[in-house]
Amino acid sequence: MTSIDTRPAGVTGDRARPQNAARPGRRGGLLARARGGLPTLVFLAPMLIVFGVFSWLPIGRAVVMSFQRTNLVADPVFVGVANFQQVFADPQLWTAVQNTGYFALLALLFGYPIPLVAAVLMSEVRKMRGLFSALAYLPVVVPPVVAVLLWKLFYDAGEDGVFNTILGWAGLGPFAWLQDADIVMPSLVLEATWAAAGGTVIIYLAALTGVDPSLYEAAEIDGGGVWRKLWHITLPQIRGILLITFILQIIGTAQVFLEPFLFTDGGPANRTLTLLLLIYRYAFTNSLGGDYGAAAALSLMLAVVLTAFSVLYFRLTRSWSS
Amino acid sequence: MTTSRAAAAVAAAALTALGLAACSDDEPDDGRTHITVTIDAGLEQDAIDAFDKRIEQFEEANPDIAVERQEYTWTAGTFTAQLAGGTLPDVFVVPFTDGRGLIERGQIADIGDLTAELPYRDSYNPNIAAAGEDPEGDMWAIPIAAYGQGLHYNRTLFEAAGLDPDAPPTTWAEVRTAADTISAETGEAGYAVMTNDNTGGWILTTVVNALGGRTDDGAGTATIDTPAMRQALEDLQAMRWEDESMGDNFLYDWAGINQDFASGRIGMYVSGGGNYGNLFTQNALNPDDYGLTVLPLADDPNSGVLGGGTLAAVSPDAEADEAAAAVEWIDFYYMEKLTVQEAAVADAEVKAETGQPVGAPELPVFDKATYDEVQTWIAEYVNVPVEQMAPYTGQVFDQPLLNEPTVATQEVYAVLDTVVQTVLTEEDADVDALLETAQTEAQAAIDAAA
Numbered sequence: 205m206t207s208i209d210t211r212p213a214g215v216t217g218d219r220a221r222p223q224n225a226a227r228p229g230r231r232g233g234l235l236a237r238a239r240g241g242l243p244t245l246v247f248l249a250p251m252l253i254v255f256g257v258f259s260w261l262p263i264g265r266a267v268v269m270s271f272q273r274t275n276l277v278a279d280p281v282f283v284g285v286a287n288f289q290q291v292f293a294d295p296q297l298w299t300a301v302q303n304t305g306y307f308a309l310l311a312l313l314f315g316y317p318i319p320l321v322a323a324v325l326m327s328e329v330r331k332m333r334g335l336f337s338a339l340a341y342l343p344v345v346v347p348p349v350v351a352v353l354l355w356k357l358f359y360d361a362g363e364d365g366v367f368n369t370i371l372g373w374a375g376l377g378p379f380a381w382l383q384d385a386d387i388v389m390p391s392l393v394l395e396a397t398w399a400a401a402g403g404t405v406i407i408y409l410a411a412l413t414g415v416d417p418s419l420y421e422a423a424e425i426d427g428g429g430v431w432r433k434l435w436h437i438t439l440p441q442i443r444g445i446l447l448i449t450f451i452l453q454i455i456g457t458a459q460v461f462l463e464p465f466l467f468t469d470g471g472p473a474n475r476t477l478t479l480l481l482l483i484y485r486y487a488f489t490n491s492l493g494g495d496y497g498a499a500a501a502l503s504l505m506l507a508v509v510l511t512a513f514s515v516l517y518f519r520l521t522r523s524w525s526s
Numbered sequence: 527m528t529t530s531r532a533a534a535a536v537a538a539a540a541l542t543a544l545g546l547a548a549c550s551d552d553e554p555d556d557g558r559t560h561i562t563v564t565i566d567a568g569l570e571q572d573a574i575d576a577f578d579k580r581i582e583q584f585e586e587a588n589p590d591i592a593v594e595r596q597e598y599t600w601t602a603g604t605f606t607a608q609l610a611g612g613t614l615p616d617v618f619v620v621p622f623t624d625g626r627g628l629i630e631r632g633q634i635a636d637i638g639d640l641t642a643e644l645p646y647r648d649s650y651n652p653n654i655a656a657a658g659e660d661p662e663g664d665m666w667a668i669p670i671a672a673y674g675q676g677l678h679y680n681r682t683l684f685e686a687a688g689l690d691p692d693a694p695p696t697t698w699a700e701v702r703t704a705a706d707t708i709s710a711e712t713g714e715a716g717y718a719v720m721t722n723d724n725t726g727g728w729i730l731t732t733v734v735n736a737l738g739g740r741t742d743d744g745a746g747t748a749t750i751d752t753p754a755m756r757q758a759l760e761d762l763q764a765m766r767w768e769d770e771s772m773g774d775n776f777l778y779d780w781a782g783i784n785q786d787f788a789s790g791r792i793g794m795y796v797s798g799g800g801n802y803g804n805l806f807t808q809n810a811l812n813p814d815d816y817g818l819t820v821l822p823l824a825d826d827p828n829s830g831v832l833g834g835g836t837l838a839a840v841s842p843d844a845e846a847d848e849a850a851a852a853v854e855w856i857d858f859y860y861m862e863k864l865t866v867q868e869a870a871v872a873d874a875e876v877k878a879e880t881g882q883p884v885g886a887p888e889l890p891v892f893d894k895a896t897y898d899e900v901q902t903w904i905a906e907y908v909n910v911p912v913e914q915m916a917p918y919t920g921q922v923f924d925q926p927l928l929n930e931p932t933v934a935t936q937e938v939y940a941v942l943d944t945v946v947q948t949v950l951t952e953e954d955a956d957v958d959a960l961l962e963t964a965q966t967e968a969q970a971a972i973d974a975a976a
Contacts, residue, residue: 276610361774472951
């Protein structure tokens with residue numbers, strides 16, 4: 205345990221870090237790299253075990269499963285890339301891709317700027333900022349399933365539905381929020397934005413506190429208004445956060461499941477069938493043992509696309525965020 | 527410093543070990559065989575109490591078996607997850623349509639030797655027993671109930687609309703007229719259909735069967751693009767868009783439509799004839815509102831009422847002693863009340879005492895004579911409005927009973943879900959084009975399952 209690793213760096217495969225050789229007396233191998241030694245490893249162990257068992261192991265299992273035909277009861281059979289071919293041949297895949305893209309686009313148009321605008325407005329407020337923050341964050345605290353059930357009441361298509369009643373005062377409607385193929389997706393985006401905006405508002409508010417107040421003071425002295433301060437100071441100062449929330453938004457909306465599953469189950473007529481809902485259907489629609497292979501294959505494809513998109517995004521925006 | 531670090535490391539390791547140990551879940555070692563059995567999710571406390579009373583009676587009669595209840599309701603999606611995850615109770619129920627597939631894939635325990643010993647094994651109606659048998663005739667899953675689809679209607683809404691609740695519709699044209707009247711007079715949906723979670727396909731198949739059609743030919747060919755299917759969809763289209771008598775919710779699943787019917791928002795809907803229990807115990811239906819009649823059958827030699835039923839099965843993970851105990855429970859809880867007077871009376875008595883429905887209509891799993899005999903045993907405990915169900919119970923035994931398709935049933939139902947949803951949500955839906963697409967998709971599903 206206390207022995208000193210006297211091997212040259214090449215033996216331990218540490219050619220890239222010759223500085224180790226210049227530090228005689230340090231513990232070698234894993235312990236040396238773990239810096240804190242055994243206690244560090246022991247403290248890390250619970251996290252590593254939990255993360256490995258509940259996160260990486262299922263991911264690895266899903267990758268293997270994407271090349272298998274299995275019902276998780278009988279022995280699996282390796283089928284090569286047949287699951288991927290099956291997924292690509294499914295006409296519902298392209299429906300799901302289109303719907304997911306549509307949801308992501310709407311969420312980007314409406315869901316992305318709203319928290320920013322709200323955060324900027326709230327940062328301008330001198331009094332009761334805490335109250336506004338709490339109110340903005342409140343929807344995030346509501347359990348998602350409860351929120352959807354609540355919004356189902358709001359979206360009741362009858363004349364006595366909450367939204368239809370309100371719009372009826374202005375002589376509008378009634379609208380079939382969740383039954384009309386043309387407005388069902390915007391309806392889902394509206395609820396999703398309401399539910400998630402609070403968290404992003406808090407992130408933006410925190411980022412805004414990091415902006416040097418003297419910049420605003422200088423701008424005010426120079427006669428800059430709210431818009432010029434926003435455009436020339438606020439946005440450039442928090443652009444790193446904006447870029448991060450943008451990619452998180454894309455990844456999140458590409459994996460939208462809760463709203464279409466609970467509101468419409470993909471209907472009407474697959475108008476809200478998203479990629480994750482399609483994965484769910486592959487796995488669970490057939491009560492006799494789902495097509496877990498196809499579900500894993502589509503999951504893997506989605507993960508690869510999102511990873512590639514994220515890498516590309518960060519490369520393209522590297523110069524902006526620095 | 528070193529000592530405190532080492533102590534902290536030991537503590538962390540101990541906590542990790544403790545956490546991992548907590549993951550194990552051993553049965554109590556009391557010498558008894560422990561099994562978990564199914565109880566419907568979402569029951570009122572009275573119903574749970576009634577179930578617990580039955581468990582007590584069972585454990586008294588079988589002191590070497592300990593029974594624990596587990597909430598479970600079969601739905602296509604959740605069942606698959608529970609089956610794959612190994613979280614099903616030892617005793618669970620599945621619809622007839624799933625029986626043969628589960629047996630073929632070895633996804634339920636082989637209890638053929640145990641069921642062969644049951645005294646009523648050879649008394650089953652052969653058509654019903656087949657749902658739980660393997661090709662050699664061994665019974666892996668025990669049929670515990672059978673039903674024929676029925677037309678449920680709200681008598682209060684009928685009266686409010688000026689219709690006679692004792693003279694429910696007897697043709698599909700009358701259904702349409704009644705729905706139109708109810709909608710116009712009360713503002714509620716005159717007629718509603720399920721459309722989600724494969725139930726849209728289930729109900730569309732029911733109506734197609736009543737019109738004389740089928741969704742497959744029984745030999746591996748889908749028969750979706752047919753005149754009967756076209757008529758069923760065009761009737762729906764007319765009620766939805768011309769009459770506007772179907773309300774404003776077109777994304778119902780089974781639980782949702784039951785809920786809205788029980789709360790008086792729906793005039794009529796099609797579902798299993800034995801649905802009263804769910805409506806009453808889980809959706810607080812006012813019994814005075816309830817009416818049940820048979821499905822109108824077209825004047826066609828092939829028309830019939832779609833039937834179905836429930837199988838009790840045992841988890842494939844059950845050990846031999848657990849499987850034996852599970853069959854004992856199935857025999858006690860589900861079957862004795864259908865065959866033994868004392869058990870039938872005891873069951874009815876407990877249910878009646880706790881305010882649970884007794885006497886809701888079912889179809890016999892053995893024969894009509896046995897069924898009628900059971901009804902006489904429990905007559906004094908019957909507390910459901912049997913007269914309001916008379917239009918159903920008086921005619922259903924004379925209707926030809928049709929089985930659900932056996933190949934790719936849920937997949938074909940899922941394909942038809944989309945068709946029904948499109949017809950109900952898109953005014954200019956092209957029925958011919960929808961059927962052409964559905965025919966191709968259903969055939970692909972059947973081919974894949976074959």
